[in-house]
Amino acid sequence: MASFSFRMNSHTIIFLIIALPRSMAILDAHYYDQTCPQAENIILETLRNASLYDPKVPARILRMFFHDCFIRGCDASVLLDSTPRNKAEKDGPPNISLRSFYVIDDAKAKLEMACPRTVSCADIIAIAARDVVTMPGGLYWNVLKGRKDGRVSKANETINLPAPSFNVTQLIQSFAKRGLGVKDLVALSGGHAIGFSHCSSFEARLHNFSSAHDIDPTMDSEFALNLRKKCPKPNKDRNAGEFLDSTSSSFDNNYYKRVMAGKGVLGSDQALYGDYRTRWIVEAFAKDGGLFFREFAASMVKLGNVGVIEDGEVRVKCRVVN
Structure with missing residues (x-):
C-alpha cells in the first residue's frame, strides 16, 4: 500500500x-x-x-x-x-x-x-x-x-x-520478469521525457522499414523526414541521434502527447499507443501530468526494489569489487 x-x-x-x-x-x-x-x-x-x-x-x-x-x-x-x-x-x-x-x-x-x-x-x-x-x-x-x-x-x-524495437507483448513480458506491471511499463517509459537516443536505435524505422513501406507508417511523416536528415544512410557520425522528447530539458508529460501524435522516436515508444493494453494509459498520462508524476514516482520506487541483495558489499570504488 x-x-x-x-x-x-x-x-x-x-x-x-x-x-x-x-x-x-x-x-x-x-x-x-x-x-x-x-x-x-x-x-x-x-x-x-x-x-x-x-x-x-x-x-x-x-x-x-x-x-x-x-x-x-x-x-x-x-x-x-x-x-x-x-x-x-x-x-x-x-x-x-x-x-x-x-x-x-x-x-x-x-x-x-x-x-x-x-x-x-x-x-x-x-x-x-x-x-x-x-x-x-x-x-x-x-x-x-x-x-x-x-x-x-x-x-x-x-x-x-528490453530492446528499442520491442513490441508491447515483448515489453510486458520483460517487465513482468522483474515484477513490474503494465502500468509500470508505461509510467517508466515516461523517463524518456529527458532521454536521448543514437540513430542506431531507431534508424530501422526510417530506411527500408518493410517491403511495403520505406518509413514506419506509425510515424508522423514530417517528423520521420526530419529524423532521416539527422540519421542519413550511411551514417558516419556515431554520436548522431535525437532527444526522445521535444521538451527534454524539463521533466513533464509531453512525451505521451508526442507518442499520440506519431512522434515517438523509438519503435517501443510508438508501440505503446498502438496496443489496446497500453494505449489508454498513454492517453491518461498525456491528459493528466499530475497522474503521470504520481505513477512514475511509485514505479521508480518499485523498480528500485528489484533484486535488492543483502549479502553484497559497499564498494570503495564503484568500478571494482573490494
Whole structure:
C-alpha cells in the first residue's frame, strides 16, 4: 500500500512513502540519516555540476539506473569494469552507449571522503536517478536506501534488456520478469521525457522499414523526414541521434502527447499507443501530468526494489569489487 502527500509550488513535488513487505525491510528512506546525513546533498551537487557541462548527463544517469536494475537487480553491477577474465555488463552490446560513469565515480569519491565505506554505489545510482528527474522541474520522492553492491557483472546477461524495437507483448513480458506491471511499463517509459537516443536505435524505422513501406507508417511523416536528415544512410557520425522528447530539458508529460501524435522516436515508444493494453494509459498520462508524476514516482520506487541483495558489499570504488 502506498500513501502520498503533496506540496505544490512552481513545480510539482511529490513525497512518496512505501510500506514494504518484511522481506524488503532492509531498505529505508532514512538509512543514512545517522551514518552519512550529507550523502544526498553530495550526490545532488555532483550531478548539478556535471549537468552544467554536459546536458546529456540526466538522460544517461536515468538510463543507467534502468539498465542496472533490469539485469541482476539494483546492485550497481553495471558500474563494474571488465577484467581479463570477465567481460562486464557495461561492455555488453546494449550498454556500449551508456555514458557518464565518471559522474557516479566523482560522487563516490566525495562520499568516501565524507563517510568512508558507508554509501553503496547501488544507492548512489538510485538517488542520482531521482535527482536527475527533480532537477529539470519534475518531481521528488523519497528514495529507499540500504542496497548493497554486487560482485558479479556479465556482459552476456545484457541480452535480457528490453530492446528499442520491442513490441508491447515483448515489453510486458520483460517487465513482468522483474515484477513490474503494465502500468509500470508505461509510467517508466515516461523517463524518456529527458532521454536521448543514437540513430542506431531507431534508424530501422526510417530506411527500408518493410517491403511495403520505406518509413514506419506509425510515424508522423514530417517528423520521420526530419529524423532521416539527422540519421542519413550511411551514417558516419556515431554520436548522431535525437532527444526522445521535444521538451527534454524539463521533466513533464509531453512525451505521451508526442507518442499520440506519431512522434515517438523509438519503435517501443510508438508501440505503446498502438496496443489496446497500453494505449489508454498513454492517453491518461498525456491528459493528466499530475497522474503521470504520481505513477512514475511509485514505479521508480518499485523498480528500485528489484533484486535488492543483502549479502553484497559497499564498494570503495564503484568500478571494482573490494
